[in-house]
Amino acid sequence: MPGRTEHTDREKLLEVRNVTVEFGAGHKKFTAVRDVSFDIYRGEIFGLVGESGSGKTTIGRAIIRINEVSGGEILYRGERISGKISAETDRKVVKNIQMIFQDPMASLNERAKVDYIVSEGFYNIRPGESEENRRRIVAGALLDVGLLPEFADRFPHEFSGGQRQRIGIARVLVMEPELVIADEPISALDVSIRAQVLNLMSALQREKSLTYLFIAHDLSVVRFITDRTAVIYKGRIVELAGTEQLFANPLHPYTRALLSAIPQPNPEIERHKRVLVYDPSLHDYATDPPSWIEIEPGHFVSANLKEKDLYGEMLNR
Secondary structure (H helix, E strand, O other): OOOOOOOOOOOEEEEEEEEEEEEOOHHHOEEEEEEEEEEEEOOOEEEEEOOOOOOHHHHHHHHOOOOOOOEEEEEEOOEEOOOOOOHHHHHHHHHHEEEEOOOOOOOOOOOOOHHHHHHHHHHHHOOOOOHHHHHHHHHHHHHHOOOOHHHHHOOHHHOOHHHHHHHHHHHHHOOOOOEEEEEOOOOOOOHHHHHHHHHHHHHHHHHHOOEEEEEEOOHHHHHHHOOEEEEEEOOEEEEEEEHHHHHHOOOOHHHHHHHHOOOOOOHHHHHHOOOOOOOHHHOOOOOOOOEEEEEEOOEEEEEOHHHHHHHHHHHHO
């Protein structure tokens, strides 16, 4: 099971155990995530990567309780936060786990000023706070993300896409969370400002001891910012390893297909590169079903016995 047998003494901040998420009912029921497990350790940036529709965002929304878990459980600091929980635990989740949404244009209230947008969660967790202190905290959050405090009196439409995403990050920071779920936070931004937002997130992670679940489909971005990465295909995790370990020794055919599609800055290499196409039918699981295997320390892959031998040979070449 992903992340459950890793050899580390680090503190587990979040544990996702055999989580399944289903939508609809009866003959219209659709399983978006099936039997997914992984751990996120305090202080790390954990990447979750896969194609659109693979279940990445569904998992992130299940963690913050937007999507209901159909099976399995999610633990935060050893306490279950999925399913029915107490009001106190729910407040703890709201305070300590926050989400940066993919589209900065749609995730901000166009009718509210930045001051209220950034303060909205703050009002809920610290209702008795003085107005002077609230404004000071909002100004500090805006400065943390590279915006001027006077921007608090403006509306979202007055900002660029990159600035709007910074407002979304400021809204997260005022909650002083431990875990931030970043759902493709730069995919809707211009290429010219993506690096700025990534650098900002990295700096904030170091300064404020944040832990990230970084959801993306762009492997080059994942390599830049994450410590460990899980690859998900059609609702199932197929490979998990340290990010550099994964890039150096991709084993599962789907992972190798994703890596082969990364654009290369050298036009000569880009022109002659071979993009692999993943074909699920190449797996013969009829009599030899796959299991979760630690093929090398910290490197897990979904494989049956035949594939385990093949992947072992690939690592030893």
